Amino acid sequence: MFVAVRNGIFVAFSVGNSWPDEGSLVNIALWITTADAGSIDRKFPMRFTLGNVAAIDAAVKDGVHILSLSLGGGPEEFDVDVVAIATFAAVRNGIFVAFSAGNSWPDEGSLVNIAPWITTVGTGSIDRKFPARFTLGNGEVYVGQSLYQQSPNFTGFSPLVYVPQCLMSDTEITQLVKEKILVCENAFVELGMKVAKSRGVSLIRLNGNYSGEGVIVKAFTFPGLTLGYFEAQKLIKYINSTSNPRASLQFDYQTVIRETRAPTVACFSSRGPNFIQPEILKPDILAPGMNILASWPTETPLTRSLKDLRRAGLNIISNTLMSYPHIAGVATLLKAEHPNWSPTMIRSAMMTTTFPLDSSYRPIFLDENLKPANALAIGACHVDRERAKNPRLVYDLGVQDYINFLYIMNYTETQIKRFMPEPSSCLKFGGGVGDLNYPSFMAIFDAETKERTLTRTLTKVSELLEMNSLPS
Template structure:
């Protein structure tokens, strides 16, 4: 599983993807109807419903009764029915009952109702979205008929980011609703926030009643995550937005005039039950959203066993563009989640904004870190340094160690700073570890505190070990510095490929801003996730692939407004083939953890460039049948494919294997038997005038792989024309060394004077 948003606010990072994602305090133990019961999603084939049952509900009740014949039947066990993205229901069952249900005629899938975790402004300008340029017009009217739906923790509707001034009436085809419940009345929705609903039956089935007031039983956001992602995707322009004076300026979402619909299915620290996520997607598609953004995820599973992937497939089948976050389990490879090829998977990068603070050592050396500490320190001179490798200390240990000293430790968090201040410590220096590298998640410490990147942290440790009287002084510039650092870099937490379910499909697809992002925040929610932190504000700066996902959703909304007839695959292709693999200094994008060049397993096609994506020239399109053919090529059974396509459908296998899917990227895998691969792609012309494109291969290791494109020239006439080409990859490696020759990557480009259509290529040796 990916780490949670709270783990990024308090980065005691545990990079263990298989760890449990669900925490239950003693006072919230599950209340179950039968011994050892849990909740399941039962997927049915509606075409096989016996005629004796007049409605689906009658049929579902019969299915359930057949499984609990020896016990008292309870209709309340069914807590959801699904009727748009799939047919079926969610219910509480014991494992034995679930097995019985799975063998019932008409049941095509039974999925465990697991918990997904949340993957927790300058960024539009960093993306090149400037007033009067590209996708943002002079009147700022781009996207006002596009609806972005978010499945998240809810929304705080009073924030100015959700003001609807100047927006035209709600599109008449909108079918959604504003659910009026706990502190959420009819005035909460407007022409910006046109829909708001919440889904808690899956959480309740796990015993989470939230009767203690820890959550709102309405679409209102208690956690903050949903408010932040919603304003990032489509927040209205807000002048003088900042956090404690930092990052001051006009904050706006990527698609400033797009409409928002919030589907609350996540409950902060407790996560997001799959049954609630599926119910939210079902409602969103039914309501008429055009874009879906989900900054959450669970462990990767085979597509046919992943209820959320199946629901996302149905959304795409209905023309909805679906973006998911890649997860926060970087920097190790192979932990990327949300890897189905019909969704767009988003990694996180930095932007060119820093919040500098300095450490001056007793020997005169000065190191620069980052901090959101906004007060004038009571103590400004030199103080003794005390170093503890890990920040996990008891209160008594802190009291003994830090009085009138500056504490330094790895991955310091805000609540630790509160304890240091209480123990009369004078400062806190957080040190990035080797996993974090130079990726500093900036923190709003309550005492003089800052965070140093790994390389300077090592120099500081070396200093403290070199003298019997280590001392330091902390200085705070209270500034926001823009444009002086290389960006983007790949955030150290951003999950990397390869795709462990289907490595011939490159994931993540693309990179977007996800490090230290300013966006709206509920004014009743702690800024740092700690209930001991009494500070409140209408904006907050947080990090995660959760923050990068709504950037891509916003770009997709702008492209949908510009090209309303484009399919979800065309929108993704436009972003991927125009993405930038270089940073703002025109050098390769670096990895935070090592300052070495990133490969496609970290950045996908590169960093999104919305202005170039508006006019890509050519796109790689995909339809439902292409995805069905992919599943067929993966040797899915007819019963497994039926979970994605309830109507009868033929399928044929790709000649070149899974890698033949018409995706905007290539992965060529070699092993002892496979020395050559030939993959086929088809390009669709979306520009208006006739054009000729020439193929160019960027292959940094021609000694390892030969790449040949045929034909080398494509001549397109009218808009909508399709032309195909083949790429032959031949491995020249005789002996495979895992450490030396496991990964290489380059690009295949089709270009002319007007357009460059670029696809990343990854070469992998087993």
């Protein structure tokens, strides 16, 4: 079996621990696309280029089974969305396609890659932490997170200086931070380098309200840590309450697991609804993508800053670039075990066997406000690799079903030819787009509508006798 991935160095980790027989073979094809500067849309720089579309066409011709892509634009109507058009060709050829939902933070309707033939993946957290703690002058202890691995050249307490939003010039940095701990919101690694150059003691990076408790750990080149929003507000209150705010930092240099609730919905993971077709729930599913240990190109600095001299083959990364490869990995394992399954059967197997609760058996919550997440953030909930092996029943879809879907969206023959060049016909399903045989349900109600009936067809994939009853 062949898996074609862009930015594929990350995906290999996700496919690694497999449960298919030893005789099952998975080949991963890594590819990089390029485009000349003139072909890049400056307004939407991540939008597909002709080179990317050509790469998908090449993957189809090469006979791949799984496509894992980090590109996307929109949201746009499907017939002018080159992502949707290019991936439709892949799905027509039996290829499973996994895409990121986007990194646009928790704004309503911010997600991308929303065509129903694409598996759209949101980002969840894991239960791994990298604790770093500090003690305030009043004795209170706070725990943040850091990837700093060296021994700091300071001991004892140091003065704290708070600069809202890190708004200061290089000259002000030099004047403010010498032998002090700088505290500010959403500081970048480059600021830490400037603080170190100015002989600052440390940097405490505070999450803003958009980030909430979603701590994205940073590979600081000097002593630095990140603190969640709620404790950050307490720290600011302490600094403003005394004429001599001070703190003592301690770096634990260890990884702690299974001591925090997980998964949560990452603060940066884009959210629904699907503005192009609201009756198709997106994202489809949640997968790990926050503070993920992943392969890393050894020629690239750990912080991507040219001033960072560190190089390694592994890094900790937070991004939806990390979440959809997990889904591609599970899809690869399912395809190896069930080679006759269609892309939609594979997606259905994952979406109908998710785990709806976190590690404490409570509802999955949002990083930004600690409130329970709804379907527009988590889709069908968090993927469960083991349960996906045996879904027993699946919701299957064929190319004709998608063509019917486009007809019901009132697409013309000319528009549909962009997806299916050869002649096609429409076999309408009665209830509109909501009756697409999708493994989730989404109904739109207005003031006059009191009831909706949606229809689905299930396909049995288990050899066991099934006896199921639906709630009345």
